[in-house]
Amino acid sequence: MGDEVKQxxxxxxxxxxxxxxGVIGExxxxxxxxxxxxxxxxxxRVKNRNYVPDSVAAAYRAALLEEYKVAVGELxxxxxxxxxxxxxxxxxxxxxxxxxxxxxxxxAQMNLATDIEYITDFKTIATYGIMNPPALxxxxxxxxAGRVPSRExxxxxxxxxx
Numbered sequence: 001m002g003d004e005v006k007q008x009x010x011x012x013x014x015x016x017x018x019x020x021x022g023v024i025g026e027x028x029x030x031x032x033x034x035x036x037x038x039x040x041x042x043x044x045r046v047k048n049r050n051y052v053p054d055s056v057a058a059a060y061r062a063a064l065l066e067e068y069k070v071a072v073g074e075l076x077x078x079x080x081x082x083x084x085x086x087x088x089x090x091x092x093x094x095x096x097x098x099x100x101x102x103x104x105x106x107x108a109q110m111n112l113a114t115d116i117e118y119i120t121d122f123k124t125i126a127t128y129g130i131m132n133p134p135a136l137x138x139x140x141x142x143x144x145a146g147r148v149p150s151r152e153x154x155x156x157x158x159x160x161x162x
Contacts (some may be wrong), residue, residue, distance in 0.1 A: 010063045011056060014083060014115060018049045020064075024071050039065040083115040084162060087137040089125045090118070096134040099148045103136065106154045112162065 006020040023045040032038055042064035043057065052060050069075040088103055090096020100118045107114040119125060125133060128142055135145040136157065143157050 006067075008063050008067050011059045015063075017046055020046060020067070024068055027068060028072060035065060038068060042068060083113040084158070085139055086114050086116045086158075088116065088118050088134060089128060089130050089137060090120060090134040091122070091125075092120050093133075095148050096120075099134040099136060102148070102151050103154055106151050107158060110155065110158060112158060114158075 003018055004021055005016040005018055007014050007016050008020070009015070023042060026045065027038060027041055030041070032041070039061040043052065043061045046052065046060070046064060066075065084107075086103060086107070088096065088100040090099065096118075100116070104116055107116065125135070128135065128137060130142065130145055132146040134148060136143050136149065136154070138157060138161055144153075149157070
């Protein structure tokens with residue numbers, strides 16, 4: 001089990017958990033059919049590498065079970081998707097910084113719960129097929145590339161997915 005961090009939503013908060021993918025893999029191999037046994041296994045194994053307050057253990061159990069069910073295809077999607085995941089891909093130039101700033105300001109004006117990440121790593125940018133930054137990625141899909149959209153366009157793009 002590696003040190004990768006996977007984020008899940010627990011009680012409306014995005015929580016990073018170390019080794020969750022490995023724990024899910026272990027459970028897939030064991031494949032118990034009882035949801036209570038699945039949830040107990042997930043919580044117990046996640047607690048080995050992460051702090052889980054007792055006061056929210058039940059919420060973690062539910063979130064972990066849901067994450068497992070999505071991973072094995074029993075659920076199409078999570079009930080609480082958490083913040084809207086947005087990425088700005090760019091090399092750090094003025095256009096890339098402008099896109100990042102406009103996106104943050106627009107999301108704030110719309111009162112959207114967003115997780116906006118500014119990615120400057122060229123290898124990561126290339127995985128999106130981007131050769132000419134900046135680019136805007138919403139929920140994993142490149143929606144704009146090679147230019148800086150207006151605030152109004154950014155607003156329309158964000159509204160289209162919420």
